[in-house]
Amino acid sequence: MSSVFSLDGRVxxxxxGARGIGEAIVTGLLDAGARVHICDRDEEAGRxxxxxxxxxxxxxxxTDSASVAAAFERVAAExxxxxxxxxxxxxVHNGPSEDLDDTDWRRVLSVNLDGVYYSCRAAGRLMLAQGSGSIVNTGSMSGHISNRPQPQSAYNAAKAGVIHLTKSLAGEWASRGVRVNSVSPxxxxxxxxxxGMDNVEWRRAWIEGTPMGRVAEPREIAPAVVFLASDAASYCTGTDLVVDGGYTVW
Ligand SMILES: NC(=O)c1ccc[n+]([C@@H]2O[C@H](COP(=O)([O-])OP(=O)(O)OC[C@H]3O[C@@H](n4cnc5c(N)ncnc54)[C@H](O)[C@@H]3O)[C@@H](O)[C@H]2O)c1
Incomplete structure (x- = not known):
């Protein structure tokens, strides 16, 4: 496929990537021609x-910066x-903020914000050295709005952090060939x-709050990631592409 959307030969x-949205992204990148490495802490499901x-x-x-750096370096070396x-x-962790203990707060921040920074840093070092690369972080509409009815302040704060971290890195690395964007489902x-889907009250609020009247399937998120990863997005950096069935318009 000689198209700006093609990822032929890209690593x-x-x-x-073992399941869910990550798995759908892996499928989308493979379909566009990339060679894809799933990186997950769940080794059995990932393999x-x-x-x-x-x-x-x-x-x-x-959450372990050395572990992510070693994994990304191995991919690049191979x-x-x-x-x-x-x-x-x-x-995610759901619970009233006044009852959240330090461990739950730290756990969510450590995967959703520290983990994204460690991954960006590991990828950024390799990409800056080669003079090119595209990083796409998974944000969330929760980085723009506060969900209801379920309380999840740690998650929402971490995702707002991911979106702004993305913009900060985009500004730092743009002149050196590395684009950094996010997709917010x-x-x-x-x-x-x-x-949440099994909880009648939550499910109703989620669906009624979404103009399209339904939740997404994971495969509906992947094309936005493929676009930002590809040369079709050659002038996009620091962008947050919201894919939410219209949730954030209300
Ligand atoms: N599902 C949604 O409605 C939704 C909406 C907006 C954003 N997101 C975001 O999309 C991303 C994927 O979510 P999902 O719904 O597919 O979740 P999921 O729970 O189905 O999958 C998450 C994957 O991440 C892996 N993982 C978790 N902690 C890890 C760690 N410390 N190190 C390495 N791997 C780890 C898990 O093993 C699993 O394979 C997340 O960042 C999530 O916050 C999800």
Whole structure:
């Protein structure tokens, strides 16, 4: 495919690629021609998904900066380069903020914000050295609005942080060939949202709050990531592409 959307010959890594939105992103990148490495702390699921889709697997826990750096360096050493890093691993914690303990706050921030920074830094070092690269972080509409009815202040704060971290790195690295963007999904049907979808009150609020009247399937998020990863987005950096069925317009 000789198209600006083609990722032929590009080497990609996707954190949290073992399942859910990450798995759909892996599929989208493979379809566009990239060689994709799933990077996940769940080794069993990650390897199984990689085998099924025709991707490679590398283990890392994004909260451990040395582990992420080693994983990304291994991908670059084995493939000769790293062109695309999708920093997507994330977790959620729901609970009233007045009752949140330090451990829950730190756990969410450490995966969703520290982990994205460590992954950006690891990818950025490799990409700046080669003079090119595209980083796409998974943000969330929760970085723009505060969800209801479920309280999740740590998650929302971390995702706002991801969106602004993305803009900060974009400004620093633009002149050296590295683009940094984010994609912010609305509600997507994955393991992360299963508890909410099973709760009648939450499910109703989520669907009624979305102009399109439904949650997304993971495959509806992936094309936005493929676009930002590709040369089609050659003039995009620091952009947050919201894919939320219209949730943030109300
Ligand atoms: N599902 C939604 O409605 C929704 C909406 C907006 C944004 N997001 C974001 O999309 C991303 C993916 O979410 P999902 O719904 O697919 O979740 P998911 O729970 O289905 O998958 C998350 C993946 O991340 C991996 N992971 C978690 N912690 C990790 C760590 N410390 N190191 C390495 N891997 C780790 C898990 O093993 C899993 O494979 C997250 O950043 C999430 O915040 C999800």
């Amino acid at each position: 990609a890594v996707v954190t949290g 199984a998904t990689a085998d099924r889709l025709g991707a490679a697997f590398v283990a890392a826990d994004v 493939s000769g380069r790293l062109d695309i890093a999708v920093n997507n691993a994330g977790i 609305g509600y997507v049907g994955t393991e992360m949202t299963q508890r």
